[in-house]
Amino acid sequence: MYRTLHEGWTMSATGTAAGAADDPRWTRPPHLESIPATVPGSVHTDLLAAGLIADPYVDDHELGLGWIGRTHWRYTTGFDWQDDGFDRVDLVCDGLDTIASITVNGHEVGATANMHRRYRFDVRPHLRPGANDLVVGFTAPYEYAQEQLRRLGDRPGPYDEPYQFIRKMACNFGWDWGPTLVTAGIWRPIGLHSWSGARIAEVRPSVRPDGVDVTVAVERPAGRAAPVAVSAQVGDVRVEGKATAGQDELTLRVDVPEPTLWWPRGHGEPHLYDLTVTAGDDTRTSRVGLRSVELDPDAFRLIVNGEPVYVRGFNWIPDDPFPARTGPAQLRERFGQAVAAGANALRVWGGGLYESDAFYDLADELGLLVWQDFPFACAAYPEEEPFATEVEAEARDNIARLMGHPSLALWCGNNENIEGHQHWGWPAELGGRTWGAGYYHDRLPRLVAELDPGRPYWPGTPYSGHPDGDVHDPATGTVHIWTVWGSADYTHYADYTPRFVAEFGFQGPPAYATLRAAVTDDPLTPDSPGVRHHQKAADGNRKLLTGLGEHLPQPSNFDDWHYWTQLNQARAMAFGVRRFRALMPYCMGTFVWQLNDCWPVTSWAAVDGAGRRKPLWYALRRAYAARLLTFHEDGVAVVNDTPSPWTGTLTLTLRNLDGSTVDTAAVAVSAAPRAVAVCAVPFTGAPAQVLEATFDGRRDLRFFAEDPQVPFPPADFDAHVTDVPGGHAVHVTARTVIRELALFPDRLHPSATVDDHLLTLLPGESVTLTVHSDAPLDRAALIRHPVLRCVNEPRPR
Structure with missing residues (x-):
């Protein structure tokens, strides 16, 4: 019997880590006792709900909240308990963040040091009939991490933050897209589990195309060793066995006749079977998909059910700095945006989390492949105790928790740590100290091989496939391309012929409504204080302007800056994706950095921190279409990522800007399934x-x-608006060429969205854009600057 303990909590500050009061932005409220607390939740969200801190998303309020991660906190609740005769009563903690001591009725029952683990403590000896007290005390994360740093010696990392010295979500400590909001609290469910006889401690389903091998771990109370009947049922097939006296694990082989396979998006249906496991009176239910997954390491391609899969993916970061707020509805919205953009995969990045069960359940249901990094990112990590034990425990816990998900395609040891050791000067800084190699090349692959042998493991990304190979070699393994954005124009993507691109990105600001809600600057300018604060990348605003290069003019006002930098982001990433897709099957995948944001910020995301789609999202929807037509080098590529041939007539028409035809050619083309056909272009053109x-x-x-440099005529078009259910339709007919027609209805109401973006029309062509909004919009404003934009709009306005 399980009951949650989510009611009646309060929290209090119990002390301050050394040096916290020296923070020049110290703004700690005077009274921090018995504050109502929400569980699951975090200190920050409880302080927000109590009105004791300002919204960290607005202006630079984040800077005044550094004291929270330097403060010790205590969560307290009471609960009633009556002895109902069960042998054991366990306190089950699915997520404690992070350094915690747990007491029941004044007795310490356990301590934790890892945000990424689940914990279970036998509390029956300390319970009393009637009222009981439960206290969870949290040590300030900075105090613990700094103590470990001093004890073990510093390690290189990208920021002046000690995140590698605590097993906690690294990006809590800030990133080049995220705020520094160092959390504490009971961030996942907590409750009491009462049981007798035996309980299912763990279910490890190892799937095959023709069934499941289910390993069941059984726990008995101390002193009890009776045999336990165990069964596993997949669909209509049930297999029984018995865990004999003293036997803690049993594996049952369940063969499914005429199985229906689970397939990733674009390759078939993601069919799922119900799995029911029993041990004595205990039952666990889940869903599994029957499939095989392999990694061809030489070509770096994922193979599902014997079929190579071109990965059209996004990198995923935690969707909220306070992950207890990320529920199933929010995940479904975000996954829906990924799927609607043509994605078939997500990479869970190593500076974040092992995500919630709901995350992987939804990926299973939608047929989204998941690449799962172990949570190590961009820094040298100590391998001494207590970290070696903690890493092993968290890996065992999460491998077992997640291995039943057919969507999970790959375990990856880390993000950019091998690159750091090779190319960022770490050896000189380390002076022989450990940096994580033992995790990535020994401990983690050994645990995957032991617990989840049917799923591939890769030591890190970028990685060449061999410890001595250069991670920057595009001919092997995975690469991250950050020369573009860092220093080179986006056309530099054409200089790469990679096997697999696991990270590449280009920045752009969030939607206007998102930025306006987070920044109170008046006037709003690219360099106003709030806008600058919501740009976390080093030298980011300069790079936005430098990145415009010769592609677009330099802006002279905020509206142009916002439109042109968003447009340039969209063009840059579409250029890269199209380039790499046209290299199929040599190149077999891309993970765009990144799908989502965790707060309102100028970043690389396609969906901003308020969940609004940026113009980049629309450009990627076209670039990630299963069938893609794209200019490639000196020709035209017909990219066919479907199971059927794609045949037809390719027509090439050279036109003047007024729409008149200069020359034309036609050729019959057939692109085989999962293949690319490239055709030559028989003529060249001029700027006009x-x-x-x-x-x-x-x-x-x-x-x-x-x-x-193109002599575009000033844009001339007819535009009018009609009402449609839930919004408006904007009809545009071009009299001249219209370059990159864009519509920004969120400038009129925060709820307003548009169904398409960044469209180029030739003279005489028409388009209808559908706008949905929770409120009626000013119809005249919908077709005026700055809501309706294009590159060649008349100037001055």
Whole structure:
């Protein structure tokens, strides 16, 4: 019997870590006792709910909250308990953040030092009939981490933060897209589990295309060793066994006749079977998918059910700095945005979390492959105690918890730590101290092989496939491409011929409504204080302007800055994705950095911190389409990532900017299933011309100079608005070429969204954009600057 203990909590500050009061932005409220607390939750969200701190998302309020991670906290509740005759009563803690001591009725029953683990403590000896007290005390994360740093010696990392010295979500300590909000609290469910005889301690389903091998771990109370009947049922097939006296584990083989396989998106249906496991009176239920997954390490390609899969993916970061707030509804919205953009995979990045069960359940249901990093990112990690034991315990816990999910395709040892050791000067800084290699090359692969042998493991990303290989070699393994954005123009993507790109990205600001809600600056400018604070990347605003290069003009006001930098982000990433997809099957995947944001910020995300789709999202929806027509090098690529041939006539038309035809050519094309056909272009053009490629309803355009050098006529078009259910339809008919037509309805109401973005129209062409909004919008404003934009709009306005 299980009951949650989520009611009646209060929290109090119990002390301050050394040096915390020296923080020049110290703004600690005077009274921090018996504050109502929500469980699951965190200190920050409880302080917010009590009105004791300002919203860290607004302006630079974040800077005044550094004291929270330097304060010790105590959570307290009471509960009633009556002796109901069970042999054991366990306090089950699914997530404590992070350094905690747990007491029941004044007796310490356990201590924790790992946000990533689940814990279970036998509390029956300390319970009393009637009222009981439960206290969870949290040590300040900074105090613990700094103590470990002093004891073990410093290790290199990207920020002046000690995140590698505590087993906690690294990006709590700030990142180049995230705030520094160092949390504490009971962040996942907590409750009492009463049981007798035997309980299922763990279920480890190892799936096959024709069934499941289910390993069941059984726990008995001390002094009891009676045999336990165990069964596993998949669909209609049930297998029984018995854990004999003293036997703690039993594996049952369940063969499924005529199985229906689980497939990733675009390759078939993600069929799931119910799995029911019993041991004595205890029962566990879950869903499994029957499939095989392999990694071809030489070509670095994932193979599911014998079929290579081109990965069209996004990197995933925690969707909220306070992850207890990320529930199933929010995940479903975010996953829906990934799927609607054409993704078939997500990479759970190593500076975050092992995500919730709901995350992987939803990926199973939608057919999204999941690449799971172990939580190590961008720093040298100590391998001494207590970390070696903690890493092993968390890995065992989460491998067992997640291995039944068919969506989980790959375990990866770390993010960029092997690169750091090779290329960031770590050996000189380390002076022989450990940095994590033992985790990535020994401990973690050994645990995966022991517990989850049917799933591939990769030591890190980027990684060449061999410890001595250069991680920057694009011909092997995975690469991260940060020359673009860091220093090079986005056309530099064309210089890469990689096997697999696990990270690459380009920045752009969030939606206007998102930025306006987070920044009170008046006027709002690219360099106003709030806008600068919501740019965490080093030299980020300069890089935004430098990145415009020759592609777009330099902006002279905020509205142009916002539109052009968002447009440039979209163009940069679409250019890279299209380039790498046209290299299929040599290149077999991309993970765009990144899908989501955790707060309102200028970043690399396609969906901003308020859940609004940026223009980048729309560009990626086109670039990630299963069938793609794209100009590639000196030709046109017909990219067919479907199981059927794609045949038709490719028509190439060279036009003047007024739409008149200069030349035309047509060629029959057939792209085989999961293949690319490349056709030559028989003519060249001039800056006053555009090349149009069409094929089976798809179109791509190539201009022969960057936009500022193209002699575009001032945009001339007809635009009118009609009402539709839930919003408005914006009808635009071009009299001239219209370059990158964009509509920003969130400028009129925060709820307003549009169904398409960044469309180039040739003279005489029309488009209808549908706007949905929770409130009626100003119809005239919908078709005026700065809501309706294009590159060649008339100036001055």
